[in-house]
Amino acid sequence: MGLKITVERSTSPKQKPDTSNLVFGKHFTDHMFIMDYDAGQGWHDPRIIPYQPISLDPAAKVFHYGQTVFEGMKAYKTPGGPVLLFRPFKNLQRLNRSNTRLSIPSIDEDLAMEALKQLIKIDEDWIPTDEGTSLYIRPFVISTQATLGVSPSEQYSFMIILSPVGSYYAEGINPVSIFVESEYVRAVAGGVGNAKTGGNYAAGLKAQEEASGKGYSQVLWLDGVHRKYIEEVGSMNVFFKIDGKVVTPALNGSILDGVTRDSVIQVLKHWNIEVEERKLSIDELVEAYRKGTLEEAFGTGTAAVISPIGELNWQGDKMTLNEGRTGPLSEKVYEFMTGLQKGVVEDPFGWVVKL
Template identity: 80%
Template sequence: MSYSISIERTSALKQKPDFSQLGFGKYFTDHMFIVEYDDGEGWHDARIVPYQPISLDPAAKVFHYGQTVFEGMKAYKDAEGKVALFRPFKNLQRLNRSNDRLSIPAIDEGLALEALKQLVTIDESWIPTEEGTSLYIRPFVISTQAALGVSPSEKYLFMIIMSPVGAYYREGINPVSIYVEPQYVRAVPGGVGNAKTGGNYASGLKAQEEASDKGYSQVLWLDGVHRKYIEEVGSMNVFFKLADKVVTPALSGSILDGVTRDSVIQLLKYWNIEVEERAISIDELVEAYRNGTLEEAFGTGTAAVISPVGELNWQGERLILNGGQTGPLAAKLYGFVTGVQRGAVEDPFGWLLKL
């Protein structure tokens, strides 16, 4: 199917930053994609335009009721300069699952993918090639109807912006320290924990701030009902190597169905490593640490890819994993996934979409 997307190129290209000193999400490319929605008309006026501010009415529903969703994906260049996207179909499918949960009209995934491909092609020169860098892609939907009644919006904007990025955590592939949150909760089954919506992240900021004050990079959430079952890290799904198997929390309705999580599960099975998706309590994890069977922990996500965990703090007890060093499994996973993304390792799963 062909899609009509108008293109307006910028007349004033931005000066690019030093790609070896990017940080995360600080710089933005020259162009962005916009498509509008109105009840009765559907999605219309798809266009790529120069990156610019947008104007919204102060009564726009996104400001008052948080009806918004987003995604995160990346583009890479291989050694020959060819561009590829990592599993964009999975992200767009998840975007529509989030849309459904937030009562937002579904996006035409074919249109979104075509817009993404055209946008990346236009701003291809913004894709960094330094070690650990990539072009981060942020599709998102906001509700724009100017009305204060509590009901789904009748108007929306779907946009895609892009940012050249380095490592999400300042530690890079070096282990991060995690504070197991004993007080606050992130989500419960039946809520919006499995949707990628802004409120999930806003509700975690207080706990993240307090963990940071204690010297920890991230928060590990426990379930909101029993307050003992592990769910996910603030920006990542989480895995634990217990002796000869790997365990990760099952998708219970309050955990994000991560694309990198799914990729890692596929890869572990491909390597004939046993994987269990199940409930795992903090008590089980502490006991495994004390008896020596908790060998590694690592987070997975688009932003960080694979992030080893060097320390967990639970009720003041510091659980130092693998001597505070990156474990061999986390290192192997990171090397393989990033190798596939950059075209340096054979892709046995068909994960890459080459442009």
């Protein structure tokens, strides 16, 4: 690594929230990590400091050209047990793939992992242990050079902040309702749909707003070219159980390569459940529903882990799945994945990292 991480402890610890009533992303721990980049010098000055606002010039490129990437991870702690991370290097590797796509200098993954471990250790007592809670980890990079020229920034900041969280969706593990989007487009192959960058999410806000106004939790995106092939839900990859097989859209350059997605595929194969990664059209899905072969659907992502889908709305037609209840496969995957992450079930894959 070469660089030494300095630590400045907070002298004014914050009051911790009620962990029995946590919402997602509203509270933040006492400390944060930050490291800077300057062209010609590279990444430098890695430090853990008290959580605080940051100061940026109004001309900083992040405000004007959206050169930014982020990741989402979680830490878990069972009462009296060690702190556990789930496949953290997989997230850091994806962060660097996003960096490459956005012309941001790569980050030393070993240094980032060491910073993450030290930061969590310092704020370990913020990790909630109530059912359905965890410590959410948000690493991110922003471009900070103060110039309005359209070119990659020559200055950046890499930061990590921590947030004790409850369920991402208000429904928790209960099924969510999804609106299938037919008007707006989020991403296309060749764009930045497979990078975890803010613009992808900004592009989805209008559709999400309209879906929420109709009573739906999230939007299911179709491809931006043909407007017929299923891609992903706004904050999750998506899986369908059709006639005994599990089908998920193949990675095509506009779908995020989800860590939870990859994990679920491996788990299903470990259970000898057939998984197909392929193109899946909305017409095929509707036909399967009409034939009674669409058995279940669920989303996967770091924030929600597993989120069963109880209803899909396609052009005004409502498809109720599994009578609006959590399906047996969704529940089995959820229990196994959360059990792995909390260290209460055996880890046959070597995914869990103990701090």
